[in-house]
Amino acid sequence: MRHRMRGRKLGRNASHRKAMFRNMAVSLIKTVRIDEEAENAPKVSGRITTTVQKAKELRPFIEKLITLAKKAQPHIENAAQFATSADKNSSEWKTWRESDQWIQWNQAMAPALNYRRRAFADLRDNEAVDILFDEIAERFAERTGGYTRIVRLATVRLGDAGVQAIIEFVGERDRVKPTKRSASLDTSSEAATEEPEAATEEPEAATEEPEAATEEEAPADESAETAAEESAEATDTEEDKEKEA
Numbered sequence: 475m476r477h478r479m480r481g482r483k484l485g486r487n488a489s490h491r492k493a494m495f496r497n498m499a500v501s502l503i504k505t506v507r508i509d510e511e512a513e514n515a516p517k518v519s520g521r522i523t524t525t526v527q528k529a530k531e532l533r534p535f536i537e538k539l540i541t542l543a544k545k546a547q548p549h550i551e552n553a554a555q556f557a558t559s560a561d562k563n564s565s566e567w568k569t570w571r572e573s574d575q576w577i578q579w580n581q582a583m584a585p586a587l588n589y590r591r592r593a594f595a596d597l598r599d600n601e602a603v604d605i606l607f608d609e610i611a612e613r614f615a616e617r618t619g620g621y622t623r624i625v626r627l628a629t630v631r632l633g634d635a636g637v638q639a640i641i642e643f644v645g646e647r648d649r650v651k652p653t654k655r656s657a658s659l660d661t662s663s664e665a666a667t668e669e670p671e672a673a674t675e676e677p678e679a680a681t682e683e684p685e686a687a688t689e690e691e692a693p694a695d696e697s698a699e700t701a702a703e704e705s706a707e708a709t710d711t712e713e714d715k716e717k718e719a
Contacts, residue, residue: 482527495535496597498524502536502641503602506609521642525631529624529641535596540621542593543611546586550607553582613645620644 484491505516516522524532556579560566570576594603614621627638 482531484527484531491531494528495532498522498528498532499536499539500597500599500602502532502643503597503605503610504599506605506643518642520646521640523627523638523640525636526624526626526639529639532641533622533624537619537621539593539596539606540610540614542589543607544614546589546607547611547615549582549584549586549589553579553586556582610643613643617644 484494486494502520502522505518505522506520508515508519556575558567558570558575560570590603590607593606594600597603597606610621621643622641623644625640625642627640629638630636631638
């Protein structure tokens with residue numbers, strides 16, 4: 475029984491697993507630089523296809539290498555102030571090589587060189603180490619972790635029906651969360667808060683209307699009274715005329 479034993483054996487011994495992860499890591503790193511003229515050039519940069527179990531075991535292996543490359547970046551930037559732009563083995567380069575400036579550059583560059591040697595011990599490929607320290611480390615300079623992701627594929631592998639997955643570097647083809655739904659919810663909430671205010675203002679207008687109605691009714695009552703008085707006077711004058719006749 476494998477109590478408290480981490481990792482998957484994947485049907486291989488220790489040396490075979492180490493060689494397999496080394497080859498897979500080199501393949502993943504080299505896909506960052508795509509040479510279109512190459513015979514077997516990858517179609518998508520920063521991505522390889524494998525099984526889910528292998529991808530889960532490769533992920534910590536490759537992310538530790540990226541952490542090594544990120545640790546070397548401050549030392550490289552510090553050593554840049556003591557470096558020279560002269561060509562190697564030129565007279566200017568030889569004078570710089572014999573000066574105190576080279577000693578300062580060498581001391582500042584020593585930790586970064588140590589990190590490169592440790593990465594080369596795991597990868598055994600100079601091109602992959604250059605890509606790791608020159609491009610990938612700068613790409614994830616502001617990221618604290620989680621440099622890769624694993625996405626399962628719907629199609630299984632022919633032959634043994636193994637569940638396939640892709641492992642790729644993050645930062646490209648990332649999913650963007652939609653913001654339209656949240657904006658609509660915000661507008662609906664604002665409209666809901668504004669509606670009660672409008673409802674409270676309507677009764678005030680309703681209370682003002684009867685006052686206007688009473689003011690309008692008053693002239694109507696006065697006109698009715700004057701009309702009744704005129705009709706009474708008219709009847710009195712007719713009665714007087716009849717008596718005189």
